[in-house]
Amino acid sequence: MDKINLKNMTLKEMEVFFESIGEKKFRAKQVYQWLYRGISSFDEMTDLSKELREKLHTYAEIGNLKIIEVQSSKTDGTKKYLFGLEDGNSIESVFMKYKHGNSICISSQAGCRMGCKFCASTIGGLCRNLTAGEIIDQIVSVEKDTKEKISNIVVMGTGEPFDNYDNLFKFIHLANSKEGLNIGMRSITVSTCGIVPKIAEFAKDFPQANLAISLHAPNDEIRNRTMPINKKYDMEKLLDACHDYVKDTGRRITFEYALVSGVNDQSVHAEELSKRLRKIMCHVNLIPLNSVTESGLNGSSRAYALEFKDRLERLGITTTVRRELGSDIDAACGQLRLKNYENLEN
Numbered sequence: 001m002d003k004i005n006l007k008n009m010t011l012k013e014m015e016v017f018f019e020s021i022g023e024k025k026f027r028a029k030q031v032y033q034w035l036y037r038g039i040s041s042f043d044e045m046t047d048l049s050k051e052l053r054e055k056l057h058t059y060a061e062i063g064n065l066k067i068i069e070v071q072s073s074k075t076d077g078t079k080k081y082l083f084g085l086e087d088g089n090s091i092e093s094v095f096m097k098y099k100h101g102n103s104i105c106i107s108s109q110a111g112c113r114m115g116c117k118f119c120a121s122t123i124g125g126l127c128r129n130l131t132a133g134e135i136i137d138q139i140v141s142v143e144k145d146t147k148e149k150i151s152n153i154v155v156m157g158t159g160e161p162f163d164n165y166d167n168l169f170k171f172i173h174l175a176n177s178k179e180g181l182n183i184g185m186r187s188i189t190v191s192t193c194g195i196v197p198k199i200a201e202f203a204k205d206f207p208q209a210n211l212a213i214s215l216h217a218p219n220d221e222i223r224n225r226t227m228p229i230n231k232k233y234d235m236e237k238l239l240d241a242c243h244d245y246v247k248d249t250g251r252r253i254t255f256e257y258a259l260v261s262g263v264n265d266q267s268v269h270a271e272e273l274s275k276r277l278r279k280i281m282c283h284v285n286l287i288p289l290n291s292v293t294e295s296g297l298n299g300s301s302r303a304y305a306l307e308f309k310d311r312l313e314r315l316g317i318t319t320t321v322r323r324e325l326g327s328d329i330d331a332a333c334g335q336l337r338l339k340n341y342e343n344l345e346n
């Protein structure tokens with residue numbers, strides 16, 4: 001019989017499980033709370049009887065990610081983790097310190113099948129979806145390793161979260177659960193490359209969470225070249241869905257825009273972009289592209305980014321330039337995982 005992984009369970013599911021093995025419901029809450037305090041084996045759950053711990057060993061397990069590598073920035077406290085999964089796949093997460101609290105960027109899939117030209121995560125294709133337990137465990141493991149509380153989550157690591165919606169859905173409930181990590185919906189941000197039908201679903205399921213869209217282009221011609229998803233859902237469909245999202249949730253949407261030298265960073269692009277975004281309550285976050293050798297695309301300089309920002313602002317679009325954290329480590333999406341993968345191949 002396969003043992004059941006308790007990290008994949010909501011508190012309610014765990015209560016049902018405890019009753020199914022002849023235990024009282026309240027025991028589930030004790031175990032659940034231990035899990036989110038970073039306890040990784042039944043033997044450490046000191047308020048459970050020896051009999052119960054043995055019974056749990058028989059029927060259940062606690063899935064734990066294994067830390068393969070940690071890179072720590074010497075300048076800003078950023079830490080990048082490479083985690084090993086039970087089947088040998090690996091994923092990465094980035095811990096970042098901000099004035100308003102600690103933040104984590106987590107992965108939703110091992111690999112990715114979206115094929116964006118500038119992104120390192122997609123180079124080996126999709127290996128598989130992460131379970132809700134594997135997504136939440138990135139946070140539990142990093143809190144345990146850093147001994148710091150995380151208050152903000154961005155689902156912006158490897159993978160396309162809306163391509164793994166059911167597990168993302170469960171993960172968000174786990175992260176938000178009062179008895180668990182207790183992270184507020186408003187402190188959770190999900191980033192998508194634009195799987196349009198899921199935008200309305202997300203608005204309905206999580207009206208208080210934040211949504212970021214990886215736009216990266218001012219028109220279909222450029223977006224088709226860099227982001228294959230645009231051939232399925234073009235910019236008009238995407239921006240209509242964003243408009244509805246804002247209407248339904250009352251929340252401002254963020255557009256991520258990585259500046260690629262000579263591709264989307266000219267003044268005509270800023271003008272075109274501002275026209276398309278004018279009717280949407282939004283904010284543009286400019287990202288100086290981290291050059292990934294395999295892509296042949298280069299990031300615009302910081303000076304270019306600031307000029308692009310000024311232009312957009314003059315055109316009435318609120319714009320920020322993303323702070324570059326962890327630039328002395330491999331902090332760009334998928335870079336560490338890719339390096340590990342290449343090391344394995346060589």
Ligand code: SAH
Nearest residue numbers: 119156159160191192193214256289290333
């Ligand atoms: N699939 C989701 C989330 C993961 S990608 C999405 O597309 O939003 C997270 C963000 O990093 C996206 O905005 C993505 O476009 C961006 N990104 C990918 N490669 C990058 C690179 N080399 N430099 C800068 N940003 C990059």
